[in-house]
Amino acid sequence: MSNIINYGISETLKALFIQLKETPGLDGNKYHGKDVEQISQNLVCRNYGSVCYELSFLCWAVVNHPNYSSSPLLSFFWIDENIQPKRFRQAFKQPIHTASGQVSMGDDYLQLKLGDIEFAISPTRIGVLAVMLELTASIEPGQLTTIEKLLVDGNSQAIKQVSSNLQKLIYSYLKEHIPEASTQERFRAISGWLKQHNLTAPKLTDQDVLNFWLSPPAQPSYIKYSTVLDDLLDAITAIDVVENTFNADYALSLGSDSEQGEIDAQWVQQTVFEQADNHSDLNWLCQSPKFLTLTQYQPMKSLLSHGKLARQLPLSFLRLNIFAGWQSVLVQAKRKSPLVLADKLQQSPTRQYQDYVAELNDSESHCKQVQQVIAHIFYSLNNPLFVGIMLKQMPTDLQQTLKIWMRAQIANTTESGANHFLQIQQWLSQHPKAQFWLTEAANLFKNNNKDGFKKLPSVAELDIYQDGSEALDQCQELVARYLLVIAKLNHQNTQLAEIYRSDLSIFSSRFKQIYGAPHA
């Protein structure tokens, strides 16, 4: 009972993913956190078939590249590190003609042609594909030589063979490191409990969550509040999604390969990660460029993880952010000694709900600030995208004025984008509030010494700033809406403190029950 229960994923696989993010390259970390995240999503959704296929084509192009005749994969991906779009394009500048096929770099894609088969690879995919190859080589370093042997002067059959080998390799690795029995058991227990209590997603309340934790089903044993919240919400979301979109007329068609009754892994990945209420881990915002520090990101993490359910269950998330930490301390203390444990049981958390709310407010204003800095960057590089950012961040009355003016401009003119930018600049110069906002943005940029903000990036590097801005939008929106709900709860400024006192006694006594007994 005192161990951290490892539900499914092996320590090795977890450590592997940490190392994928941190392994050093020519300049800082070799791989971008976002690309590693992407591959991790592919793996947990079992949606790695098409990535392997795409990677196989890429390997074929590299193996048959005249500049890379000796240990081509090692040289291309590890020595030269052609794993960013710019370097990738440069590496394939010259077209390649071999007996088995041709490769040429177009404007948007690397075009491959083998006999009848044509395949296109976007340079924007190179990061993700490189991570996949790194994963493969880390599982079985000998694979690189195997791939090279198969693909040198290989045809499309050889590529298919490599793709199949890669998939098999990953399949057996996952089988070893992610046994599915435990997640199946948990889902069975939770969906049973939900049915028993006649609960669907819209009906779930904070009290339900607390009740589940206070008296969980017999099997499996749920002890940590954080796991209860995560599992309950993940399960209810999954059930909800399927019930809402399931079409009874096409019983097998939803998310499934109807011929084989299998589940379409691509659909799973899209549904879980790629929809509007997207639940990805945004830890990469703290990487390079450093949009946020970990301290600024941390309070938002749980809200990001569960999206809109957070504002349906505001108390549950307050409880998570204050009491889950206490529980971790108790788990550790139990391992040390009964004295330490007794001591920690007496020490209630140093932070209360108000403190967490204050942290969220801080995070939100940091997001706003960084957005302003990003707008400055786009503005300075004459990139009209700054308007979109500015529109969301500037005062509402100014927003309205600008929107109305822009609509009129677009309706009245057929001029090119460059002229639009100049016109916007002119408009801005006539509105002191807008000028003020931009000056403020410039100052914030000057004072920002974080990685990626010390000097203006080049135009070629702007993609990540745009990604960052979109992610920050997501954070801001979630946090703002959550805080609104909390404010309503706390409308007399007293409720939050009262609820905290009551929760403190509930959690205290439950923790004493779980951890206080001399023998677990």
Place this chain on the structure above:
Amino acid sequence: MPDHQYHIQEQLFTAKTLYRELHQRTTEQLKSSTSWVFNDLVQLAQGNPKVDAPQLMQHINQSIVLRRQYMQLLQKLAFANSPVQAAASSVAEISSRKSAEFELLFKRDKQFSGQVYVILKIPHSIEKHHNQGVRVNCCSDKLISSVHFPPIEDGKTQLLMEESDQKFINMFDAEFAIYLS
């Protein structure tokens, strides 16, 4: 088809929960298990000082497969090497190693017995030797040990070591091949 619906729900739950688990790191996990990726081996073979060499060497020496992999990388990427010395005499220890590209020798410290200065001379060093130093890998069938020397200045660099240090002993053991990064 309720069973199929259940199965889909279960897949969605599984994907989400596994993803969450994959990215959860507790402080215990950070301390206890470390892993390596292929790139770490390549970087180590290239003498990149940013690699956690002791950790990685531990992994390498625990696996014959990994050792072979690392050896292959060294053979492809090393700046210079000195092979296992032919048994010229019955003595396995040698006092220096020499090749066209480098010389490795040692001098005993006059003041502190038990300590030695290991001197590495590279007359035609490359830029990274000036910037990041040189890694010396000593490889036998059963073991690989690895030492990082400070940046080269005026064609040489040196390291103070204990004479009893196995890593020092390996450098001058005829049964070990040397690879420089």
